[in-house]
Amino acid sequence: MSLTAGPFRVTALLDANGPFFLPAGEAFTGATDQDWAAARRLDPGAFGPDDTWWLDFRCFAIHLPGGGVALVDSGVGPAGSPAQSWAPVPGHLLERLAAAGIDRAEVRLVVLTHLHEDHFGWSVSPRGVPYFPNARYLVSRAEIVALEQAGDELVLSYVVDPLRATGQLDTVDGPTRIAGGPGGTVSTLPTPGHTPGHQSVVVRGARRQVVITGDVLVHAVQLVDPAVGYRFEDDPDLARRTRQDLLADAAGRPTWLATAHLTTPFVPVSSS
Secondary structure, three states, X not given: OEEEEOOEEEEEEEEEEXXXXXXXXXXXXXXXXXXXXXHHHHOHHHEOHHHOEEEEEEEEEEEOOOOOEEEEOOOOOOOOOHHHHOOOOOOOHHHHHXXXXXXXXXXXXXXXXXXXXXXXXXXXXXXXOEOOOOOEEEEEHHHHHHHHHHOOHHHHHHHHHHHHHOXXXXXXXXXXXXXXXXXXEEEEEEOOOOOOOOEEXXXXXXOEEEEEOOOOOOOXXXXXXXXOEEOOOOOHHHHHHHHHHHHHHHOOOOXXXXXXXXXXXXEEEOOO
16 A cells, blocks of 8 residues: 655555554553544454454555655564564565565665664564665664663664664664655654654655654554553653654644554544
């Protein structure tokens, strides 16, 4: 499924799907029965038996008007990737790219919203070889600094160090325009809280925007009530404020949210 915004086409790529390892009622806090009922109407595919949370693991390709592709996130990865302890690996991103007519050599940018293992899995192979040989990989500087301060050697050694070694890692600070074309732009947007350096991607053109949210929200219940917290947020208060701000801004203009984990890839937001 694809959407357009001006000169850009955004294509959803489903890497994997499956049940989460915690029931939805344990993964989220502060939701009322009415919130859950509204979320079920919005995204019924997320609701499995016995409070199972069923989720997708999705990436997005942005087709650039000058040629080439920007990929946002890279999924759970192959067998042997760090996500294998809890996510449904191997994923199918490489097959999805081929089915969409995208050669890996065409990928010019890989924007990683954050460095959780279900978002960087196909960035490099388990042997440290980048899957996208012609791409620059864009990560928030704050994300890497936080990992270094925490001493997270698993993530640093698996994805950050190999990309540094090949010279393909770029860091960004603050909102950064990463592509442009006649009547449109693609930019990163800092959206911290889920992780310290989390960023989303905003595609704008022809009076429409597509916001690739990453993990600003991970379940429809957080669309129903943005104050609902997720158990695995680094800074729950900041994550809540970020989510509220992003959704308030989206409501002010014609916007589609491109979601990583809802079972529908694009969610329209009504403009005020």
